[in-house]
Amino acid sequence: MTSTVTAQQNSQKMDSFINTLMSKMTLEEKIGQLNLVTGGEATTGSTVSTGVEGKIKSGAIGGIFSMSTPQRIRAAQDLAVKQSRLGIPLIFGMDVIHGYKTIFPIPIGLASSWDMNLVRQTAQIAATEATADGINWTFSPMVDISRDPRWGRFSEGNGEDPYLSSKIAVEMVKGYQGNDLAANNTLMACVKHFALYGAAEAGRDYNTTDMSLHRMYNEYLPPYKAAIDAGAGSIMTSFNDINGVPATANKWLMTDLLRQQWGFQGMVVTDYTAINELIDHGLGDLQRVSALSLKAGVDMDMVGEGYLGTLKKSLEEGKVSQADIDRACRLVLEAKYKLGLFENPYKYCDVNRAKNNILTKAHLAKSREVAAKSFVLLKNDKQTLPFTKKGKIALVGPLANTGANMPGTWSVSADLEHTPSLLQGMKDVLGNKVAIQYALGTNLLDDPAYQERATMFGRTIPRDNRSEQELIAEAIKASEGADAIVAALGESSEMSGESSSRTEIGIPANQQRLLQALLKTGKPVVLVLFTGRPLTLTWENEHVPAILNVWFGGTETGKAVADVLFGDVNPSGKLPATFPKNVGQIPLYYNAKTTGRPLEQGKWFQKFRSNYLDVDNDPLYPFGYGLSYTAFQYNNLRLSTSKLQKQDKITVTVDVKNTGKYDGEEVVQLYIRDMVGSVTRPVKELKGFQKIAFKAGETKAVEFELTEEDLKFYNEKLEFVAEPGEFEVYVGTNSRDVLTSKFELQN
Numbered sequence: 198m199t200s201t202v203t204a205q206q207n208s209q210k211m212d213s214f215i216n217t218l219m220s221k222m223t224l225e226e227k228i229g230q231l232n233l234v235t236g237g238e239a240t241t242g243s244t245v246s247t248g249v250e251g252k253i254k255s256g257a258i259g260g261i262f263s264m265s266t267p268q269r270i271r272a273a274q275d276l277a278v279k280q281s282r283l284g285i286p287l288i289f290g291m292d293v294i295h296g297y298k299t300i301f302p303i304p305i306g307l308a309s310s311w312d313m314n315l316v317r318q319t320a321q322i323a324a325t326e327a328t329a330d331g332i333n334w335t336f337s338p339m340v341d342i343s344r345d346p347r348w349g350r351f352s353e354g355n356g357e358d359p360y361l362s363s364k365i366a367v368e369m370v371k372g373y374q375g376n377d378l379a380a381n382n383t384l385m386a387c388v389k390h391f392a393l394y395g396a397a398e399a400g401r402d403y404n405t406t407d408m409s410l411h412r413m414y415n416e417y418l419p420p421y422k423a424a425i426d427a428g429a430g431s432i433m434t435s436f437n438d439i440n441g442v443p444a445t446a447n448k449w450l451m452t453d454l455l456r457q458q459w460g461f462q463g464m465v466v467t468d469y470t471a472i473n474e475l476i477d478h479g480l481g482d483l484q485r486v487s488a489l490s491l492k493a494g495v496d497m498d499m500v501g502e503g504y505l506g507t508l509k510k511s512l513e514e515g516k517v518s519q520a521d522i523d524r525a526c527r528l529v530l531e532a533k534y535k536l537g538l539f540e541n542p543y544k545y546c547d548v549n550r551a552k553n554n555i556l557t558k559a560h561l562a563k564s565r566e567v568a569a570k571s572f573v574l575l576k577n578d579k580q581t582l583p584f585t586k587k588g589k590i591a592l593v594g595p596l597a598n599t600g601a602n603m604p605g606t607w608s609v610s611a612d613l614e615h616t617p618s619l620l621q622g623m624k625d626v627l628g629n630k631v632a633i634q635y636a637l638g639t640n641l642l643d644d645p646a647y648q649e650r651a652t653m654f655g656r657t658i659p660r661d662n663r664s665e666q667e668l669i670a671e672a673i674k675a676s677e678g679a680d681a682i683v684a685a686l687g688e689s690s691e692m693s694g695e696s697s698s699r700t701e702i703g704i705p706a707n708q709q710r711l712l713q714a715l716l717k718t719g720k721p722v723v724l725v726l727f728t729g730r731p732l733t734l735t736w737e738n739e740h741v742p743a744i745l746n747v748w749f750g751g752t753e754t755g756k757a758v759a760d761v762l763f764g765d766v767n768p769s770g771k772l773p774a775t776f777p778k779n780v781g782q783i784p785l786y787y788n789a790k791t792t793g794r795p796l797e798q799g800k801w802f803q804k805f806r807s808n809y810l811d812v813d814n815d816p817l818y819p820f821g822y823g824l825s826y827t828a829f830q831y832n833n834l835r836l837s838t839s840k841l842q843k844q845d846k847i848t849v850t851v852d853v854k855n856t857g858k859y860d861g862e863e864v865v866q867l868y869i870r871d872m873v874g875s876v877t878r879p880v881k882e883l884k885g886f887q888k889i890a891f892k893a894g895e896t897k898a899v900e901f902e903l904t905e906e907d908l909k910f911y912n913e914k915l916e917f918v919a920e921p922g923e924f925e926v927y928v929g930t931n932s933r934d935v936l937t938s939k940f941e942l943q944n
């Protein structure tokens with residue numbers, strides 16, 4: 198009661214402050230608030246903002262992004278506060294995606310930890326560091342579901358599952374925003390990219406999306422909604438076209454769904470020049486597309502200055518209304534108000550905080566811990582891993598000696614020159630206990646032009662112009678006398694990320710040839726796999742004894758890999774996305790529908806069944822998969838009742854035993870299947886998971902609760918309902934290997 202009253206009072210206070218301010222603003226000043234420009238430090242498009250200083254003074258800019266340090270931000274804020282007519286402070290944004298200076302694993306890696314406390318902590322640390330450096334708004338979390346690993350931005354999301362991604366979205370928003378958005382160590386979150394950006398056709402970036410409402414509501418929209426329900430202060434439009442209307446001009450999306458159905462009250466910002474890009478989408482000239490976007494419900498225009506240049510004219514011509522402009526202006530001012538910028542525009546400009554709160558020992562230790570927990574052990578035949586800390590290891594491959602690639606894509610503020618490489622990190626951890634002999638082995642890619650495209654933004658991997666034979670021979674030599682070979686292969690950090698789609702998603706052919714040569718030595722070979730997306734690893738899975746997928750682990754990748762390879766940390770990551778056998782199986786995801794002609798379980802090809810002639814329907818590694826140095830056995834799945842009454846709950850219990858000789862963590866996963874529905878339902882849906890630590894030999898009874906709420910979905914009329922009838926429930930170590938039980942939801 199008291200908190201509702203206070204919230205009401207606060208909002209009245211904000212309204213009256215903004216009413217007063219807006220009553221003094223000219224039309225130009227109102228439009229100026231809608232203009233977001235770059236500070237010139239990092240950009241993702243070809244357009245760069247110009248004349249920024251003059252525009253701030255004339256009130257033609259509402260915010261700046263990609264600018265940092267308290268000194269620079271104070272100087273820009275000074276221009277706004279002291280030299281513009283009304284002294285309205287600027288908002289300062291940045292792509293703080295997986296850490297600010299202390300970089301954490303790329304989001305798909307962080308998602309692989311399935312550890313919600315850690316997820317939240319990474320966002321808190323990112324907020325602490327970014328705000329210490331002057332920033333108060335981050336363009337994160339990115340929660341685009343994707344089922345197409347050809348899409349380069351797979352790396353930036355949480356994978357294929359709406360339930361897992363929603364949980365992560367909530368933790369990220371809470372981690373960034375804390376309990377008090379106006380505190381000087383919390384950031385305003387911006388959920389992106391609204392919407393369906395991950396469903397781009399053919400996995401080609403920025404491409405068309407066409408999707409039924411039924412699929413949208415059930416499978417793609419939940420994480421955005423979860424982030425908004427968690428209180429995210431802003432949302433970013435996506436670049437793509439949705440069922441014929443690009444997101445940035447899509448009134449149904451930005452107003453009917455977002456504001457009216459979901460009750461979103463924050464600010465909507467476009468993606469980089471997304472309004473201007475509506476011209477290329479074929480929606481008309483700049484004036485027309487700017488008016489369309491404003492009327493659709495978009496408040497702030499990133500970089501393109503379509504609003505700045507055309508809204509006045511559109512108002513005069515009756516193409517937009519004063520109310521449209523006022524709405525957008527109010528929402529931008531409210532965001533600033535909630536951040537406390539009117540109270541103190543310099544609250545994020547504390548040089549001492551910048552000195553003391555960034556890249557601290559504690560932050561780096563957390564980064565190392567999270568990195569190790571994001572790694573997924575894909576294969577470990579005959580317990581090749583862990584190694585013992587003695588003898589000699591040969592470390593080979595184009596990803597072995599590149600610090601700049603360790604943070605992974607979208608780490609715009611990382612200090613690339615001081616990020617240790619895998620080689621360095623391993624040396625730091627192992628000291629003189631283990632001799633490490635390094636060799637490049639092969640270039641990242643055969644084709645120098647492709648390699649250049651794949652190593653942009655300072656993520657260079659120098660090419661070695663010796664012949665492939667010479668490079669391989671050197672690697673084989675390095676492995677002489679070694680107890681094992683660690684092959685650091687896969688993608689460079691910029692082989693995923695924005696505008697980095699690929700049609701062949703295997704390890705590049707030249708790297709595979711190196712791997713073949715290494716395997717011929719007969720020594721144990723461990724593939725330490727760097728990647729920003731699921732790769733096709735069919736050959737590797739068949740031939741390489743151990744594969745550790747380390748994604749891109751951030752600043753402390755090198756040390757964290759050593760921690761896991763040498764057994765100080767037992768890997769516990771699980772895949773948040775299916776790994777297909779080949780590109781032709783894509784899209785391949787665990788929560789698929791069945792067909793009228795399903796393949797019989799365990800079969801490959803059956804004529805007139807839904808399958809392929811040349812490959813079976815199974816993934817290489819299923820969703821939720823990941824091994825440990827120890828083993829977990831699941832027994833005795835039991836339900837508290839076989840009949841669930843509405844309003845009641847059912848307890849699902851399973852005994853999980855650590856049967857191996859190592860302590861370890863296990864992600865116990867619960868899935869359901871709605872056996873009969875008014876519409877077709879997925880064969881499995883994740884509805885619960887718990888990450889639990891087990892001592893060697895320990896057994897624990899793990900409990901989940903299910904209520905009617907967990908069984909709900911959007912039906913044909915888009916009503917969110919649970920339909921009475923039979924449900925199967927599955928619990929296991931991944932989405933494939935499960936114990937099964939069932940219950941009935943009663944009328």
Ligand code: BGC
Pocket residue numbers: 240241242292336389468469695
């Ligand atoms: C990306 C966004 C990002 C923005 C600002 C765009 O190209 O799609 O994710 O937030 O640039 O850097």
